Structures are given as structure tokens and as C-alpha cells.
Amino acid sequence: MSTRSDRELVGLAQAGDASAFGELVRRHQKRLYRVAAHLLRDASGAEDVTQETFVRAFRAIQRFDGRSEPFTWMYRICVNLSLNAIRARKSARATPAEDPRVEAFLVEKRPTLADPAAQAADRALAVALCEGIDALSETLRTTLVLVTIDGLGHAEAGQILGCPEGTVAWRVHEARRKLRAFLAARGYDLATGGDA
Amino acid sequence: MTARRDPLEALLAEWPVRGPDDATWDERAVEAVARAAGAGETPASLLEPPALAAEPGEPGSAEAPRSLADLARATLEAERREQQRPILDLAAIPAARPAPAPAAPAAAGGPPPARVEAEAQPPAPGAAVRGGGGRWRSSTVLAVALAVGAAGIAIGLGPLASRGPASGGPASGGLASVGAAAGGQVAPPAGGTPAPAAVAVGPQGGEPGVVDPLAPVPAAGPRGAAGGGGAPPGGAGARVAAAPPAPASPGGAPTDRPAGPGEDDPPPLPGGRNAEKGGDLPEKPSSGAVQAALGAVMGAARSCVAGHDQASTVTVAFGSDGRVTSVVVSAGPAAGTPAAACIQAALGRARVEPFARATFSVGATVRPP
Numbered sequence: 001m002s003t004r005s006d007r008e009l010v011g012l013a014q015a016g017d018a019s020a021f022g023e024l025v026r027r028h029q030k031r032l033y034r035v036a037a038h039l040l041r042d043a044s045g046a047e048d049v050t051q052e053t054f055v056r057a058f059r060a061i062q063r064f065d066g067r068s069e070p071f072t073w074m075y076r077i078c079v080n081l082s083l084n085a086i087r088a089r090k091s092a093r094a095t096p097a098e099d100p101r102v103e104a105f106l107v108e109k110r111p112t113l114a115d116p117a118a119q120a121a122d123r124a125l126a127v128a129l130c131e132g133i134d135a136l137s138e139t140l141r142t143t144l145v146l147v148t149i150d151g152l153g154h155a156e157a158g159q160i161l162g163c164p165e166g167t168v169a170w171r172v173h174e175a176r177r178k179l180r181a182f183l184a185a186r187g188y189d190l191a192t193g194g195d196a
Numbered sequence: 197m198t199a200r201r202d203p204l205e206a207l208l209a210e211w212p213v214r215g216p217d218d219a220t221w222d223e224r225a226v227e228a229v230a231r232a233a234g235a236g237e238t239p240a241s242l243l244e245p246p247a248l249a250a251e252p253g254e255p256g257s258a259e260a261p262r263s264l265a266d267l268a269r270a271t272l273e274a275e276r277r278e279q280q281r282p283i284l285d286l287a288a289i290p291a292a293r294p295a296p297a298p299a300a301p302a303a304a305g306g307p308p309p310a311r312v313e314a315e316a317q318p319p320a321p322g323a324a325v326r327g328g329g330g331r332w333r334s335s336t337v338l339a340v341a342l343a344v345g346a347a348g349i350a351i352g353l354g355p356l357a358s359r360g361p362a363s364g365g366p367a368s369g370g371l372a373s374v375g376a377a378a379g380g381q382v383a384p385p386a387g388g389t390p391a392p393a394a395v396a397v398g399p400q401g402g403e404p405g406v407v408d409p410l411a412p413v414p415a416a417g418p419r420g421a422a423g424g425g426g427a428p429p430g431g432a433g434a435r436v437a438a439a440p441p442a443p444a445s446p447g448g449a450p451t452d453r454p455a456g457p458g459e460d461d462p463p464p465l466p467g468g469r470n471a472e473k474g475g476d477l478p479e480k481p482s483s484g485a486v487q488a489a490l491g492a493v494m495g496a497a498r499s500c501v502a503g504h505d506q507a508s509t510v511t512v513a514f515g516s517d518g519r520v521t522s523v524v525v526s527a528g529p530a531a532g533t534p535a536a537a538c539i540q541a542a543l544g545r546a547r548v549e550p551f552a553r554a555t556f557s558v559g560a561t562v563r564p565p
Contacts, residue, residue, distance in 0.1 A: 018229050025225040030215060037213035047216070051228045056242055058232030063243060073243075080242045080499065087535040088503020100213050108212045129207060138534055139248040148208045162245020170255050180204060190204040 006070040013061050021061070025054045028071055031150070032078045038145045039082040041134065043100040049085060053078040068159050075152075076160045079142060086138075102126045125188060132182035136175055143168060144175040239565055241499035247542040480556045481514065481548040489546040490560055496545075498565045500538035504529045507563040510539060514556045518548045521555065530562065 004012075004023070012020035029050055036053075037046035057074050064073055105126040106119065133141055146157045147168065154165040154172075161168065183190055216224065481489075490512065501508055508528025515521040523543045525536035539562055 018233060021232065022225055022229045025228050026222070029221060029225060029228075033215045034213050037215070038211070043213070043215070046213070047224070051224055051231070054225075054228040055232045055236075056238040058229070059236055060238035060243060063238075076245065077238075077242050080244075080246050083246050083248075083538070084499060084502040087500055087530075087533065087538060101211065104213045105211060107214070125207075137249070137251060138537065139251055142246070142248060144208075148205065149211045151210060160245070161248065166255055171251060174251060174253075176204060183204075190207070 007066065010061065010064055010066075010070045013058065014064070018058075021054075021058050024070065024074075028074060029054070032074065035075065035145060035150050036078055036082045037100050038133075038149055039079070039142065040085060041099055041101065041130070045085060046082075046100075049078060049081045052081055056081070069156075072156055072159050075146075075156075079146070079160060083138065083142070099127075099130055101130050105129070128183055128186050128188060129179075132179045135182060136178060140171055140175040140178065143171040144179075147172045148176070239495070239499065241495045241565070244496055247496045247500055247538045249537040249541040477550055477552045479552045481518070481551050485548045486514075486556075486558055489548045490543065490558070493542050493545045494560075494562070496542035497539045497562045500535045500542060501528075501530050501562055501564045504535070504564045507561045508535075508539070509559065509561055510543065511557055511559050512543055512546065514546075514548055514551075514558075516551055516554055518550045520544045520546050528562075 004020070006024065006027070009020045009024045009027075013024065032053055033046050033050040036049040037043055040046050040049065053074055056077050060077075064070065102123065106122055133144065136144065143157060143161065146152045146160060147154065152160070154168040157168045158165045180190055215221070497510075506529050508530035509526050511522075511524045511526055512520055513522045513524075520543060523540040525531045525539055530536050530539055543560075
């Protein structure tokens with residue numbers, strides 16, 4: 001089963017094969033979770049959105065017409081659900097201590113376990129990065145998460161967001177520019193490579 | 197020195213977020229499949245592109261003309277606004293200067309309603325740097341030249357408009373605009389997926405001196421001004437025009453349909469662009485056309501308020517070209533929140549046929565799905 005393409009699995013799911021859809025879920029849930037977590041800044045909320053994405057996708061599987069890749073189709077549902085959740089919640093976003101992005105950044109991207117001073121500096125950088133991303137508009141932040149953090153191509157992101165590739169490229173450029181400015185104001189010079 | 201990776205890019209790329217362990221993921225997958233087999237519908241809005249507001253300055257946004265036809269449109273709009281300036285401004289024009297042929301009687305007829313004046317938008321490129329006595333003539337010549345050029349493009353590229361990019365967007369929007377400039381017929385966006393770039397919603401945060409045309413309070417203060425300057429924007433919510441509750445739907449229960457035409461809409465402008473094209477345009481869009489236009493985008497707007505326990509009230513203003521010129525979320529839980537920007541983006545995609553009035557406003561209620 002694992003050698004089948006996404007399209008083949010969708011075809012089987014459309015024919016009523018729930019196990020084929022289960023394979024799609026296993027294949028993509030971790031990546032969708034990451035996107036949802038970056039958008040929501042909330043681990044448990046991201047888990048809920050991830051599962052809801054697959055529930056909604058399966059219930060709409062007959063409406064998948066094959067014009068896009070299945071994963072971009074599911075991404076779009078995931079982004080919509082994440083944005084809906086953000087807009088619906090009334091409380092403020094998670095504090096840095098609760099932000100799943102900060103710990104992940106420290107553990108997996110900057111593992112400076114041996115040096116407490118360096119670890120503190122890395123934590124400060126991670127918090128500043130998260131604050132800078134969160135200060136972006138919903139449009140820029142969503143595009144930045146899809147392209148720069150998740151690694152989607154401009155064409156794929158454009159398909160998900162319903163806009164031309166050029167618009168995606170512009171938004172990514174603008175998001176990075178604003179993020180750099182935000183970080184520079186806090187002493188991080190990421191334009192030249194070193195932390196101030 | 198060797199090329200090195202952008203340090204910001206390196207920090208952001210594939211930024212992981214720790215999730216459950218593999219066993220838990222397996223359980224979640226089984227659970228998802230089991231839940232999916234249950235009853236329930238997936239709203240169409242979840243399958244559509246997310247409603248995200250166009251960024252100020254984004255290619256194809258209201259600040260950046262998309263095509264020659266859009267430039268012509270912007271110039272004509274600026275011309276129309278010039279003609280609507282109060283008498284005080286007209287008095288500054290040298291008496292010896294010949295009055296512009298079609299517009300002079302209208303301009304001399306008295307100042308337009310204050311509401312029309314307040315409708316002023318950021319100056320369009322090509323219209324901003326005009327001064328002194330020659331501004332009417334020069335802008336008219338420019339507008340006519342651009343309109344002729346746009347008509348030529350429409351004739352030459354007309355067939356392409358129906359074969360635009362599947363995703364829609366600036367290119368298709370531009371071609372549709374060319375068609376409108378040439379023949380007064382607005383072609384629907386190709387692909388049926390309007391791009392955020394085509395959204396012409398209300399003024400954005402950071403734009404100086406913009407007055408909300410629909411706000412019932414005098415000269416609403418700078419909206420989202422906190423995000424100005426070099427600092428990052430304060431979020432989508434900063435750009436939302438949250439006005440006090442407006443009398444949008446007098447009586448009756450709130451619905452998703454437009455509540456009817458605004459009674460205080462300004463009268464047709466005699467010197468306006470549409471009046472110059474002839475009297476074949478309707479004075480205002482029919483209520484059916486408005487309902488259809490808003491109904492087509494209401495699904496996306498409703499998804500913006502998913503999770504809300506109450507409906508939100510909006511006022512949508514159409515310009516004479518049929519495009520949405522502003523969306524004001526005046527009341528309800530979405531007002532003053534990021535959901536309002538989402539609603540603006542969604543409803544900003546509505547289109548009606550061109551009409552003669554300068555603007556036409558309707559109230560509508562966006563209810564949670």
C-alpha cells in the first residue's frame with residue numbers, strides 16, 4: 001500500500017476504501033501538523049486541526065477533481081481550518097513558555113545543551129523570531145509558514161492560497177524584509193549572518 | 197569567500213514542531229478515519245482558497261495598478277474626484293482657464309455631498325502629480341489616451357481573457373478590466389478563483405489621510421496607525437475599520453443576504469465617468485444582482501466567523517465600475533478582530549455590473565456557518 005501514489009490512494013478512497021485514506025493520513029499528518037502548529041502556535045490545537053483536516057477531506061473526497069495534488073488540496077483545508085481557529089479564539093496567543101515552536105527550535109535547530117549562556121541566547125533568538133513572525137499580518141505569516149518554514153514551492157503555495165506565484169514571491173520577500181527589520185530592532189543582524 | 201546560505205532562511209527552513217510520538221500518530225490516524233466515516237458535510241468554503249486580505253503594495257492590489265486599463269480607470273477616477281472638489285478648490289482655478297467641456301456644468305452646480313467627498317482614495321499613479329491650471333486637460337488627455345490604448349488591448353487580447361491563469365489573479369483581473377474599459381462588459385475572472393490581489397477593499401492601515409466613506413462618525417482616526425513606519429504590522433486586525441454599530445438592517449432578522457440598498461447613497465454624478473459613456477447604464481445595480489454578487493462570496497465570508505456565536509454586520513460599498521470599494525465590519529464579534537480583515541477580503545471579491553451612481557452601499561449580515 002505504501003508504494004501507491006497519493007492520487008491512487010485518493011482514487012481508492014473515492015471508491016470507498018477507508019484504509020487507503022488511512023494511508024494518506026499517515027503519510028501527511030506530521031507535515032500538516034507542523035503547518036497548523038506554526039499557524040496556531042498551539043500544539044493541542046494543531047493536533048485537533050490536523051485530525052479535522054482529514055475528517056473534512058474524507059467527507060469531501062468525492063469533490064476532489066484531480067486538478068491539484070491531493071496534498072495541496074489537504075493543505076488548503078488545513079490552512080482554512082487553522083485560520084478559522086485563529087479567528088474564533090478569543091484569548092491571547094500562547095506565552096513563549098507554552099509556544100511549541102520555541103522548544104522545538106532549541107532542541108532540534110540549535111542544540112546548545114552544554115552551554116547555558118548560549119542556550120539562553122538561543123531561547124531569546126527563538127522568542128524574537130516567533131514574535132516577529134506573529135507580528136506579521138495574517139496574509140504574510142501564512143505565506144511565510146507555507147513557503148519558508150514548510151518548504152513549499154511558490155507554485156504549490158499559490159495553488160493553496162489561490163493567488164499567482166508572483167504574489168506568493170512578493171509576500172515571502174515582504175515577510176522576510178519585515179521580519180529582518182523586526183529582528184534588527186532587537187539587535188539581531190540576520191542580514192549579514194551574525195547575531196549582534 | 198564562498199556563498200553562504202541566508203541566515204534567516206537557515207533559521208526558518210523546516211523549523212520543526214514536536215508532536216506526538218509515532219504510536220500516538222497511528223492512533224490519531226485510525227481515529228481520524230473512524231470519525232471521517234461518520235455523518236457530516238464539509239463546507240465548500242474549506243475547499244476554497246483561504247480569505248486573506250491583500251497586502252498594501254502587493255502586486256495587483258489597489259495601490260498598484262495591474263494593467264493599462266487599470267491605470268486608465270484610476271486616472272478617470274481621479275479625474276472624477278477632481279471634478280467633485282468643493283467650490284473652494286474650484287475658486288483657486290484661474291478664471292481665464294477654459295472649463296473642461298463635459299464636466300464644467302456639473303462642477304459648477306455646487307459642492308457634492310460631503311459623503312462623496314469623503315470617498316476620496318489614495319491618489320492614483322499618474323493623477324497625483326498634477327498641478328495648476330493644466331491638470332484637467334492633461335489628465336483628460338492622458339485618460340483618453342489610456343482608455344483608447346486599453347480598448348485596443350481589449351480587442352487584441354480579448355480572447356485571452358477567457359483563457360487566463362487557472363488561479364485567476366492580477367493577469368486575469370487586468371484583462372477583465374480591459375474588457376470593461378472597452379465595452380462596459382465586465383468579464384468574470386478566469387478560473388473562478390479570484391486572487392487576493394484582485395481585492396479592492398477599503399483603505400489599509402498605514403495609509404495616510406484616508407477617510408472611511410461609510411463610517412458614521414466624523415473622520416475616523418488613523419486606522420492601524422500603530423503599525424506604521426518601519427515596524428512590522430500589528431496584525432490583520434490593525435487594518436480593520438471597526439466603526440460603531442450602523443443601522444445596516446432596519447428591522448427583521450439578520451440574514452446572509454444584503455439588507456437592501458442604502459437610502460443615503462449619493463445621486464448619480466452628472467460629470468461622472470459613467471454618465472459620459474452614455475445613459476445606457478442602470479442607475480444602480482439591481483437588488484438581485486447585488487444579492488447574487490454577495491451570495492457568491494458569502495460562503496467565504498462566513499468561514500471567517502466560524503466559531504463566533506453571533507452574526508456580524510457589514511456595509512459593502514460598490515464603486516460605479518462594479519467593484520467593491522470598501523467593506524466595513526460595523527458590528528458584531530468580528531468587528532475589530534482579524535476576522536474583519538478576512539471578511540473584507542472575502543466580500544471584496546464581489547462584483548456587479550457597472551452602474552451610473554458614484555457609489556452604492558448595502559448592508560449585510562455575516563452569520564457563522
